[in-house]
Amino acid sequence: MFGGGGPGRAGYSQGGFEDLLGGMFGSGRFGTPSGGYRGFGGPTPGADITATTTLDFLTAIHGDTVTLQLPGGKATKVKIPAGVKDGQKIKLRGKGQPSPDGGEPGDLVLTVSVRPHPVFERDGLNLRVDVPVTFSEAALGATIEVPTLDGDPVRLRVAPGTPSGRVLRVKGRGVATAKSTGDLLATVHIVVPSHLSGEAKKKLEEFAALLPAENPRDELIAKARG
Template sequence: MSTKDWLEKDYYKILGVAKDAKPEEIKKAFRKIARQNHPDQHPGDAKAEARFKEASEANSVLSDATKRKEYDEQRSLFGGGGFRFPGAGGQPGQFRQGQVNVEDLFRGATGGSTDIGDLFGGLFGQGAGRATQKRPRRGQDIEGEATIDFVQAVEGTTVSLSTLSDAPCAVCHGTGARSGSTPHICPTCQGSGVLMNGPFGSEPCPECHGRGIVVDDPCPACDGSGRGKSAKTMQVRIPAGVTDGQKIRIKGKGAPGENGGPAGDLYVVVHVRPHHLFGRKGDNLTVTVPVLFTEAALGAEIEVPTLSGAKVRMRLAPGTPNGRTMRVRGKGVPRKDGHGDLLVTVDVQVPKTLSPDALAALEAYRDAVAAADPRVGLFEKA
């Protein structure tokens, strides 16, 4: 919504309420107009649709305390909206109230120019230019990276992050313009920093990126951002259970807002170093445990390590095959409803060498079992 709209349109009159109307009165008036003119109730009625959009625009400003205050200040500053912009009754380059030509007024304030943008640009930081500067703006989101160990990712940790300070640039004092020059009001959004996206929403102006001003000759120290470059360190808590590549949002730890606006958020991309023994599948930890051939064949009770260092005992059933995975409850990754599990995969170790006695015993086992050839029919299937 542009500054031009705010100066030309009387939103109180559109909604039919007094200038000191309370929020509930504004809401009631808008709902009444919306019911009477909603496009769904009047399909194809262009006048009703226009009335509905006009009332929606008025409500979006007057129902927001910050926007309403700014709207009242700007209209008060420019004679309650009496000045008319080009295309609204005056000629290009001229601004009129009734039959009074105020072109000379603007020419005097801008050194010969009658462009309203020049007026604001010439007074940036003082007088009328403050109406745009005072608007609270949310600080930018910033992003950092942190590399942590596998155990820290599972259990959670606190890391130190170094970020660039977002204090005003010491050279341009936050304007973003080179010394001796000044920014000017963005011609696309008329200094509002936003553009209407239909009757119910808005989006940051692509020309000024939401700042409301345009810098033609950027400050060499900050490249036109208006921000300083000094580094600062902060402690950031990484929650338990974070995964490799996950982006963590820390609310309010981004760039500070402008003119009383809220700070942005900090987004931390977490990189997790792999563990030499344990792996992970969602909220479950994984580990591969070697077992003897005889333990797998005869059954055994074995000890299995956990990430905390403690041991747990597991029972292998006789005839456990290689690659079987068993579950140890509650020894995985912490989560809201408890913990995940530890998935233990059996790796049967076949002896590479055998003593004469062991060889004789194994041959006797083979003869005693006289097992059928497991490869029967294999080649037929191939």
């Protein structure tokens, strides 16, 4: 859970506290410098502690207060702000190692890891979701239900002739932070049946015969030729 800091810093590892300054100043039980070092006359600041925590997708979106267990049995509470991103760092001043000679304590630098959601994907403050629609819904138009992060689906209108890949926007149903709120972006994916009855196949062939004699790949082939 805990990793080391940079040069001149100390960090926690799972097996205990490793003092990166131990070779210079000597170390105490958990690597706390046993002797004070005042440099140019000022007190020595305490070392920073680096830590990581893994959050569920919903917890990262809505925010929460989590408890971190430090070596030696010490626990500290950390407030996770709403909308925190995967890989984001949170600095808590004064939550690090105490100074060996009365200076300011170090900081706790927390790196947040967010578990992926099975349905939604984050895109800035927006949430993205893939929504399957049938061929007839896309061709004729339909009103469909789209899931939201809070669980209650919303109803969206799919216009007649909607192609696969079109994005439908639901305002204000994305990630909400203190500064702004994103949208829910629903990407339409047309699905086709894997099996057709004899009658359905016959009707589909009759439908295809009524369509204009156009090749939807003509433009693609022309662009490829340059």
